[in-house]
Amino acid sequence: MTLASRIDRVLVGGGSDDILLKTYPTFALNKVTVAGPKGKVNILDGANFFCYSGHAYALLISDDPDSGITADAKRRALMGVMSGLTTPASGTVMNKSANIVELEPVELRGHRLGIVPQLHAVQPKIDAEQNVLYAMNASNRNFLKPKPVIARELLAKVGFSEATSGVAVGTLPLVQQRLVAIARAISTEAEVLILDEPTRGLNADDEVTVFAALAKLAHTGDPKHCVIVLTASREIAEAADTLFEI
Template sequence: MTLASRIDRVLVGGGADDVLLKTYPTYALNKVTMHGPKGKLLLDNVGFSCYAGHSYALLIQDDPDSGLTADAKRRTLMGVMTGLIHPGAGAVMNKSANIAELDPIELRGHRLGIVPQRHALQPYLDAEKNVLYAMNASNRNFLKPKPVIARELLAKVGFTEATSGVAVGKLPEVQQRLVAIARAISTEAEVLILDEPTHGLNEDDTVTVFAALAKLAHSGDPKRCVIVLTASREIAEAADTLFEI
């Protein structure tokens, strides 16, 4: 059974919604070009559009002709997509806003939920405090007590360990990934960007993580646009839509 089929079996009501045509996509790259040191071309006219309510995968592969590795492209793309790097040409858009023109706190504390490969968690804090850390950093106002929201978010992503009293660095790797996802959605961002979120996990744990992401995309308020960067075609094909970079 393929990974996509297994995830479909895990999901409750797992059919994807139809894309609603809107004036602006929830998130888009418009003809983004980026050069590295010595003028090496890292991204060449990259463009795609993503909508809330759907999951997307960016399949990033080596380019033998130019000698550019998938890892170099992935790191560059992750930086550009999250606003840490401004493209040499083109634009990264969140609806009608060019993210290069947004305040960093507005961007990463309100609009984008980000799960990097490294430093996605504070390993010495427990799960609840990890989510609270992100909530406090966002400068947002919340309608309920933040610890209550943190526990609700952990439940939402399928976290099954104790929410307090145990450092997340001591938890199974799959549970750590779920805490990182709960942190990323703690500011109610419509766009969730994840860098190889299933890297190093076995197949069962991969299904657990990707099923949680699919649920976040397809259900809830707000519905989210979930974008996974990966070098694995099997992972990429589990998303609703695949873009090859």
């Protein structure tokens, strides 16, 4: 059974929002180029894709033997421009009608984007609840309910099944650490979630757990999220609603 089929079996409901009537994509790269080292070929050359809330997307990244550009170089370049940490040589990265290079970092990464990097996605020495609170406090947002209550609700929403307090996240199974990282990413009410290889190092069952949580965030609830997964795995990429090859 494919990963996509296994995910379908554990999900409740699905998403089929009509994207034709939406004025702007939720997140888009418009002909984005990232230059290579001086005199070398571009790492990204006119990357172009459009993503909408209510859907899960995968960017399938592969080596380019002809140019010598590795998948890892492309992945780092994509994470840089998509998170606003790198300014593209040309083209634009848009969140709805806003060019992200024109936004303040606290607005972009504290309100608009939820980022789950491969490294340092969680604080390993504190518990799950404190991890989520750390992200909420850093966002400078105002919340309608007590933040510890929201933190526990978000952990439950992503399917976190360990003790929320009193246990350092670094001692938990890797799959539970990934769920904490996802809960942190949605804690600031960001509509766009960008995840760098979120299933790397997991076994098949844990891959289903993580990707099913992401698909559920995209397809159900209010708001529905725009989920974008960067991966070198075709099987993982094909579990998304839409696949873009980079």
